[in-house]
Amino acid sequence: MKRMTGYYIAAIVAVVAVNSFAGVFRSGQLAVFLSLAVLAVSLDLVWGYTGILSLGQLLPFGTAAYVTARMATAEPSWSLAALAASVIVGAAISGLIAAAAFYRRLSLVVVGLLTLMLSLTFEKIANQWNSVTGGFNGLSGVPSINLFGVQLSAEAQDLAAAILAVTIIAAVGVVVSTPLGAVLIGIRDNERRMQTLGYNTIGLKIMVFALGGAVAGAAGWLNVHQTGFVSPGKFGFVLATNVVLWTLVGGRGTIIGPVIGTLVIGFASATLADSFLQYWVLATGVLFIASVILIPDGLVPFFLKLLGRPARPTRTPNLTTAEPVSYEADSSDVIAATNIDKSYGPFRVLEGVDLTMAEPELRCLIGPNGAGKSTFLDVLGGQQPHQGGTISMFGTDVTNRSSWQFARHGISRKFQAPQVIGSLSVAENIAVAAWSTKPTILRLLTRSWAADVGEGAMRIIEKTGLDDRRDTPAGDLSHGEKQWLEIAMAMAGSCRMLLLDEPTAGMTVEESLEAAELLRELHSRYELPIVIVEHDMAFIRAVADRVTVLADGGLIADGTVAEVEADPQVRAVYLGADHHAA
Amino acid sequence: MRLNATNLHAGYGGVPALHGISMEIQSGEIVALVGRNGVGKTTLVKTLMGLLPVTDGELLLDDQPITNWAPSKRVRAGLRATFQEKGLFQELTVGENLRLNGFEPNAQDAVLEQFPKSLSGRQSQRAGTLSGGEQKMLAAACALKTDASLIIMDEPTEGLQPSNVEVLGDHIDNARSAGRGVLLIEQHIALANRLADRFIVVEKGRVVEASPADDPTIQTRIKKRLAI
């Protein structure tokens, strides 16, 4: 926070210096480019922090610009009301686009395409809808900012617009440095993991788009007041292209990168375009292709890497052990899944599977390939919908709730391939998992950079040596360490049950046995119910209270390890029906 | 033709599944590779075919390094594979599937007369509408009836009825008689016992047993490894 305050003050000093010494022309230019930098930052929020390229950031910006032009030219000028309107309209437009895109889970390419078409259509409509937009010529004569009846002079306007732009950018910088920013990075890197931690990722992504739209709306308001006019040419395809270029070249996901990109390319184009317009535009195209091929992450991350620094400075959150949550003892079953049916299209994977666990136990699910084990675990964790049957966990019916609702009910899931958030540090991964107990936007924005972590998770990171690597980005961990980090994340929040899919995959024999020991310890110490899909019999013998056997989408045996091993049907399934004949 | 794998490492999305497998197969022999599920058998098939990148180790085809060859280049050099799942183009017809494997319409009857006979005259049916067993048999035919020198078969009998297992076994045997090599990957060992010249047992992404089929102790060792 200290460093950011420093940057902010330095930026304000720079703006004031330019306004005092560089002359009216340069000051005005700076204010225009800063208003465009705000637009680029709004794109960075959307693209850099949710990973979704929107070519339609122009829509909230342009619409706000037209709204502002209309309202500010009224007598008396509705300048400040226009700011509110711009922010609201911008947020609404972007929120709607996001809702349309995310509820159907459109692919990245399709979202890019759709937003591009929206931009192109926006320009056409602005051109043709004369009565409202002024058509091709647009609306001109927009006065400078009017504060409660005081019309700013040209010089005051330049300074005010620049300072306001810097302030908005700084505010966005503050937002992404809160826990909310870490959660957004988590969604960008690994949405499935975040859902399984209890975050409503679709809702959060829509909120971020809306926030980006609000910022873009404010940028539109600033820009119109600064330049005095709005036209389709100004808010058309070319700007849609340029804002993406600025963000791409500067480095998305950094906030400062797009600002630098906008200012550098903006001033360069203002200087060069007069004399070499054609070649300058050609150069922007070449720059586009070159940055995609050579520095796809952008300049700021590129230079930081050269200096040996991470693109995003890690700030290790303070992790403290949370008070254990005690749940009211009741007599209901831990798991009661009855008659579960699940098909993929015409292909039936599970047919009437029942699973009951009365007391917390450590249960292994085994079966040959294609038996439906992982699918069944997905159904138990809410990662996949099922067609028939009911699921009740700790006495609450959770049938067909979504993944994040299961997670908030305390059902924690670990996937076969470890799902951690690669760009966050070990401690940040744990903190993001712990914050999922109160995942509202307001709470994430305001809470401190520290987390109360479930005791089980703390125990895991101590026993597996992850504790000494709190600052390491999770992407740099070894495979085995990622497995443990993921289990720790599963236990960091309000975990009441663990579902593990092949936790020993990729582990050596010794590591598997150590894993068995640690899982037994967690199970007995916290009376934690654990369900594990596994193949490794040595591991299963070491860990399981009970074993359930699935074959061909149905349950064929259930009992202790010894009972199941002696079962002739199970032996037949594993060794082949005519094994005895051989 | 001989395929050598030395110290192969590979995996999915950062999860290692092969921890240094070394093995070889040559024309004229059937090698059975057995192991419980999840030990990396399917990963091995994909790695041998070039569908999954090798993270370490080397693959040689007749002493020529092929580690970085595209799958299609390996196929053109005489290597083939059948897959455990989705071995056919579901949206295309039986005839089109055969055609993509080099059997022009006038040669298709000759293939289907041998096996799978139940598909004779059904060339215009969509492959996705065939039963699971028919799909497996057709995919096996597509590989066994080409002129490939080495054929890798990933669990070809899974889900087949016993009579079809017999038929398939005969055709694999014929392929060996015709001088081809077959790497037979099986979770169930009945067919492997009938056909194999050599056995390889894989556990946790490593070769843990390798012996000729006439080794008197191999059967007990395999049973011990596969038993639950």
Add this chain to the structure above:
Amino acid sequence: MEALGIELLNGLGLFATLGIVALGLGIVFGLMGVINLAHGEFVMIGAYVAYLVQDGGLNYWLAIPAAAVVLFFVGSAVEMVLIRRIYQKPELTILATFGLSIVLRQLAEILFSKNSRKVSNPIPGATDVFGITFPTYRLVLIVVATLIVVAVLLLFTKSRFGLTVRAIVANRGLAESSGIRTSVANILAFGIGAAAAGVAGVLVAPLVSVDSQIGLSYLPGAFLVVIVGGFTRLWGVVIGAAIVAAVQTGVTHYVDAVWAQIAALVLAVVMLQLSRSGSREVTI
């Protein structure tokens, strides 16, 4: 009645143009999952080829094979130099083709200046169709464009090459394992897609002022067609073109052009919400 007849022919004209412009876009997306934002510029190059052919004193119709050949090579080169490096990252293909479109537009502006060029109508005059007088060339365009679209679709559905392409779309890994060189198929598909765009450019050239910006005006319509047609099936291009042409012509006739734009866009959004195809992730 006559007004309606003219609208019908206008709609058919739009249908044919949209179909042939969207064809290449559909091929490239269907096979490789790549959205080519420079597709409109391929159309533009085709239009300039028509101009150069006529300017050089040659017969206009020679421009069709000439544009097809030139753009086949341009498209193949783009695949080999640019697209190949970034297949795995869909958003980068959007950005790279975005950049390419700027480069191509600007090169055209530098070579041919900002002044638009005129390609003269090879078949001037009008013809009576059921009592409606309609420009002859536009009738010919409807026929020629339809023939070309059908020919390309037949190539992709009936030929051996088409079978190979459908196999790749169905399962790229299995296709490779059957010995199909998918990297070669990618080059061909990109080349054919670009060639189709080039032919489209030749065909529309006599109807418009040829300048560096014309590609931009065709792009949104072509994308709409691909979205409405459902992305993966090539015949979807025909259906998509028919629907978009009908909606645009109808709304323009009864309301106005602005609402036609909005209606077409709403249609695309609705189609995306209804179909599952939009959520198809690119599988390579």
